[in-house]
Amino acid sequence: MEYIDLRSDTVTKPTPEMREAMAEAEVGDDVYGDDPTVNHLEENAAEILGKESALFVPSGTMGNLTALLVHCQRGEEVIVGNQSHIYLNEAGGMSALGGIHPCPIQNRADGTLSLDDILASIRTEDVHHPITRLICLENTQNVCGGVPLTSKYTRQVGELAQSKSLLLHIDGARIFNAAVAQNVSVKELVGPADSVMFCLSKGLVAPVGSLLVGKRNFIARARHVRKMLGGGMRQVGVLAAAGIISLETMTKRLADDHARAKKLADGLRHVKGLSVDADSPFTNMVYMNLTENVSISTQRIGKQMKDFGVLVDSENARRFRLVTHYWIDDDAVEKVISAFKDVLN
Ligand SMILES: Cc1ncc(COP(=O)(O)O)c(C=O)c1O
Secondary structure, X not given: OOOEEOOOHHHOOOOHHHHHHHHHOOOOOHHHOOOHHHHHHHHHHHHHHOOOEEEEEOOHHXXXXXXXXXXXXXXXXXXXXXXXXXXXXXXXXXXXHHXXXXXXXXXXXXXXXXXXXXXXXXXXXXXXXXXXXXXXXEOOEOOOOOEOOOHHHHHHXXXXXXXXXXXXXXXOOOHHHHHHHHOOOHHHHHOOOOEEEEEOOOOOOOOOOEEEEEOHXXXXXXXXXXXXXXXXXXXXXXXXXXXXXXXXXXXHOHHHHXXXXXXXXXXXXXXXXXXXXXXXXXXXXXXXXXXXXXXXOHHHHHHHHHHOOEEOEEEEOOEEEEEOOOOOOHHHHHHHHHHHHHHHO
16 A cells, blocks of 8 residues: 655655666765765855855764764763753764763744843853853744744854854754755855754655765765765665756756645644644644643544544654645645545544
C-alpha cells in the first residue's frame, strides 16, 4: 500500500530525475577533494548562501555538531533555545563529544530567543563560570510551529553577538522554507551568521545530506572535524548529484508545500475534534490539538488513520504535527481531511 505520509518532510524519497543523476554522477575520492560532483554542490551551496565555502556532511546533526566543535573548546558554553533541535534532539552530542556546555533559554512562541534573555545569559568573567562562546538560532523553528525567523531579528542577534565577541550559528535545516515564506533571499536571512547548516534531505527531497557553510578557514577546520567524526565520505558524488537537483529545482517549489499545508489546515479546521493552532501553518507544518471532548489519544487516532492509508506523527497524546512535502499533492490533502473526518466523526 502506498501511504500518504505526513510524518515529516524527511520521508521524501528521491525523484526519478534524482535517481538518474545519481546513477550518472561523476565521482572521485572526496576525502582527497577529488569528487567533482561534491565540489560542484559545495560551490553552489556557498554561493547561494553568500558564504565563502561549504562542506557536504551526511546529516544535519553532524553538520550542527561539527560547527559547534569548531567554534567551541571544552568547557565553553552555547546559548541555545530550549525548544531547539540542537538542544532536544541531537543526543546531547555537544556535551558528550565536545565537552561543550549548553545554556538553554526559552524559545518564545514565535521561535525567537529574547535579546534580553540572551544578554542576561552571557557569562561574566569569573573563575566559576563556563565561557560563553556561541549563540544558536533555528530557522525555521520546528517545535514552535515551523515558524520562520525574520532577517531583521537575525540581524539583531548578529549585532548583539558581535558586540559581545560571540559567534552565531544557524541551524537552518529548513532555511529555504523560511526564505520562501517571507519572500526574502536565503543570503539575506543568514547574512549575520558565522556558520549555517541546512538540509538537503527534508523539503529539498534528496535522500541524504546536509551542508555546512561559513568562512574558508572555518570550513577547513570543519573538514578536519568531519573526518574525526567519521563523516569523511569517498565516492559520494552519487549523493551530491541529488543535492545539486535539490538546490537547483527543489528550492523553487517550496511555496507549493506551504500552500498545501494551508489548504490542509483550512480543511482540518472544519473537522470536529481537532483544534488547529490559530496561526498554523507558517511554512510546511500544521500543528493541531485534540479538543477536550475527544477521549482517545493521538496515537490511537494515528493507528486508525493508517487504516485509511495516512501516516501521521503525534507530538504527544493530544497534539499532532503534519508536514507537507514534494510527495503530497492536492488529492492527498483532500484524502487526509476526509480520513480525519471518518476517524473522528
Ligand atoms: C531543525 C532541525 N535541525 C537539525 C535536524 C537534524 O537533521 P538530520 O536528521 O539530518 O540529522 C533536524 C531533523 O529533523 C531538524 O528538524
